[in-house]
Amino acid sequence: MSKEITSRQQDYSQWYNDLILKGGLADYSAVRGCMVIKPYGFALWENMRDVLDKMFKDTGHVNAYFPLFVPKSLFEAEEKNAEGFAKECAIVTHYRLKADPNNKGKLMVDPEAKLEEELVVRPTSEAIIWNTYKGWIQSYRDLPILVNQWANVVRWEMRTRLFLRTAEFLWQEGHTAHSTKEEAIIETEKMLDVYADFVENWMALPVIKGIKTANERFAGAEETYCIEALMQDGKALQAGTSHFLGQNFAKAFDVKFSDKNNKLEYVWATSWGVSTRLIGGLVMAHSDDDGLILPPKIAPIQVVIVPIYKTENEKALIDEKVNTLVNQLKVNNIRVKYDDNDNARPGWKFAEYEMKGVPIRLAIGARDLANNVVEIARRDTKEKQSVSMDELNIYIQNLLATIQENMFNKAKNFRDEHITNVNTWDEFITTLDNTTGFVNAHWDGTPETEEKIKELSKATIRCIPLNNKEEAGNCILTGKPSKQRVLFARAY
């Protein structure tokens, strides 16, 4: 093997880091908590972004771009939002460096270039955007505004992890403005559905849709909807959120519109986002001890072809056959790579593309050529099969679809096996410690109990599932009456 990976059993956390680093997705950087997204990781993000972007546009949204910086006075306007993010903001205070007189060749912050008002590097853009919308909205005819932004944001997290929690990350944030509460709620739910569709059908990752408790709500939201996924270590990952913001930002920034009866009303808002964090979830949900396993629909390389030859003459014959095949696959929009780099041996390449999670690997040798076959290896199941060249094109298309489906089913079975109903505190703790996964339990509905459970168990309420069943029961901690079970888990 070219690169050693720690096994999941040995150290799940190190296994994850190994995959990210050795799979070529990302790298640490010289900036605390910030990562470099390497070309292979970025190609994956581009594929995810392009699909999402199309989904947003198909649902009537347009892209725009708002400033990176938020003046402090705007940032603090919506108090709950400001309070929620104040502790993790990078702050620009100066606009110039100068030569350091005491340190030749070095620079220092020029004390004379202090900003009159500090600028917050956006941790999220509600404030700067609603301050802008004020100028765009006068009448109901200006509504709805359905805008999305692809951007970098900064949240100064104390404990960071590649992709899952980084000081800077890439995301999209939708910010919509509506004339009625109903329309805003419909939008919030619609975008949750878009996210669930994307994560399930493109990332092959089953999710549970639900709403957050008040404790876990986005700062400044009236209601936060979320999708929750399950990782292989039994911990949950919040994969996307969609917020109904009520009129909170409209009131903070005084954004009113005149309705059809010429009455002035505050505007209703939503915001929704997913980020490069999704890549972390993708890696943790699907991969194995040999490396990444990427879903075909978003894999940067769907098919890799490795030639096996001894002589230049053999190589030439293989090249000829492969070039035809590559062209056929490309016509069908299959992302294919022919790796005939002669600096590496086939065995090394096999391990390398397993590490990188390429869904299908083709190996072609001189004898295969003579028999008009190739050897096909699936990354997800490791199964190998000899397939006739003549049916290869269709075979590969079908296999990509099969792998996508298989990955989803495998993740769904795992997830379904890791949802446990419990009725007592002991069961709750035992399940979290042993079975792991989602634990479905009664809770008395108070923030205090939720906080206490978190303190004692390190588990949080991931969500109250949409269309949750009513069921009388007793809170696992306080024994007080409860009307429904909610979904707990330890989470990333």
Added chain:
Amino acid sequence: MSKEITSRQQDYSQWYNDLILKGGLADYSAVRGCMVIKPYGFALWENMRDVLDKMFKDTGHVNAYFPLFVPKSLFEAEEKNAEGFAKECAIVTHYRLKADPNNKGKLMVDPEAKLEEELVVRPTSEAIIWNTYKGWIQSYRDLPILVNQWANVVRWEMRTRLFLRTAEFLWQEGHTAHSTKEEAIIETEKMLDVYADFVENWMALPVIKGIKTANERFAGAEETYCIEALMQDGKALQAGTSHFLGQNFAKAFDVKFSDKNNKLEYVWATSWGVSTRLIGGLVMAHSDDDGLILPPKIAPIQVVIVPIYKTENEKALIDEKVNTLVNQLKVNNIRVKYDDNDNARPGWKFAEYEMKGVPIRLAIGARDLANNVVEIARRDTKEKQSVSMDELNIYIQNLLATIQENMFNKAKNFRDEHITNVNTWDEFITTLDNTTGFVNAHWDGTPETEEKIKELSKATIRCIPLNNKEEAGNCILTGKPSKQRVLFARAY
């Protein structure tokens, strides 16, 4: 007219701002020097970005993403680069806000959350990238690295203008690493050609390719190549730059590779970029007193269709016809909008889409329907023509190509008429003041004379054109001997 635009004659600068704001491309923001790119402007940028991105990928480049922040110690490592950007850097000094005890509901920078080392918000990414490349490059087998990044950057300019010069802007920055000087120079020139190809053939804007003088070179470069375009007011605009960085950054960050003979060598570098500034150039080069004129190949809307009707019955008949037409055009990948919003009258819409620079406008009324024709108006020449419905599909495709070509030719004729050879200082000044445009003149080759000319005339050397003709002459300022003319202009 729905919106008043200042004429070019009256106030060129105000005309420009009117177009940007009223054409819906961008808006001022609450952050000094930063703008909001509105959906229509962003759709234009997306089209430009997508074409460029494909060109980069077709020439072997891949995308990646590096941190927004550059620690001061890395920033200052390449001294010339640091010196060049030190005066315009936004600096992050703190990572937390807290409640202001003297000001209820307000926040203040938490003095206890001061960073040990200040972070520079990237004005350009050579430093952070070369510090990263150090970890990626050991051997000649790791080279070349051909990476591009799409990102936001911040340069704290004192005088800003929408798109042309903003504190934050969007751009792409290519950063490549090579094993030989020759290969790096070939890359630098190749990317200049890509830029010229894009600006001429997609933005319909003729450019002159050349190299910058030492004074105008990118801070840290050995050679800066550029493309220069001409605006309608006779001022030049630098539209893109491609830098040969030599081994400067490799030396600053100690990035060496072992060559085929196992000898350690410093790596050779290039960087190249274009930004949202291009949109400013596009607007200033092509537009007229009625609004924007966008080149069809990158226009967000290529064809707008406006129905003209009195009764609902007429409207229904027009709808039916238009829906078929819209589908046909979409099949041919034409970006078409049917504006049947009944809140606005046709005349208002005509003015609005003229303002927005939509290349082709179709108007269809009940009588047109009866005659099986539509009225087609070209934005560039304002010509109108009645065209049979039956030939519309082909007609529109051809017309889009014709408009694209006509816009380029018009801009090229204007540019060519505004290149003047002069031999004396008086001619130089007279030409700059009256004819305007590029002035081709002898210069003695010294930075001092160049600086003096700039001081006296406000004109800078835009470039020494590639393949410049050798010609003996005398410097327009000092009379000293010169071997070639160089291209001067007043510039944005």
